[in-house]
Amino acid sequence: MKKVTELLESATSQQQTTTTASSRKLLPEQWVVGIFKKMQLRYGQLWTSRLQAHDKDLKAVIREWQETLSNCTGEQIRKGLETWDSEFPPNVMQFRTRCLRDDEHWQQRSSPAYKIYQRERLLPDKSAKERSRAAMKAALQEIRGK
Secondary structure, eight states, X not given: OOOHHHHHHHHHHSOOOOBOTTOOBOOOHHHHHHHHHHHHHHHTHHHHHHHXXXXXXXXXXXXXXXXXXXTOOHHXXXXXXXXXXXXXXXXXXXXXXXXXXXXXXXXXXXXXXXXXXXXXXXXXXXXXXXXXXXXXXXXXXXXXXX
16 A cells, blocks of 8 residues: 555646636645645544545545635635644545634534523513522521521
8 A cells, every 4th residue: 555645745746637627616736735734744544544545546535625625715724724623534524614614613613502692682680689689598598597
């Protein structure tokens, strides 16, 4: 089996195609190879084993990433690389979703329990302090045995 780095180098040394049959622009191949190298550094064997599973079709894998990430800007890809913090490397769709995510709460929103707190949507509760004081007074009386 060839080493992944050798496969990546041979993939980039061949002529790059920048459009699909439908004339849609592709992400530059060098960018995808850069993403792959970053993932290889970050995840080591977890990443390389994924690529080695596609040993003979690495060009097809690169092409798939080019097509899937074609609507991402360089800044979005940079953000995707910076914010991906899972212990496992992403597949192309997970990475694309992370790149296109457009909010500052990306870490919390990955949790199903997260909900943005919108103070202005809450109804004012003017009697909450009074109820709280009454509950505390009743609890103290119960503790004291009165």
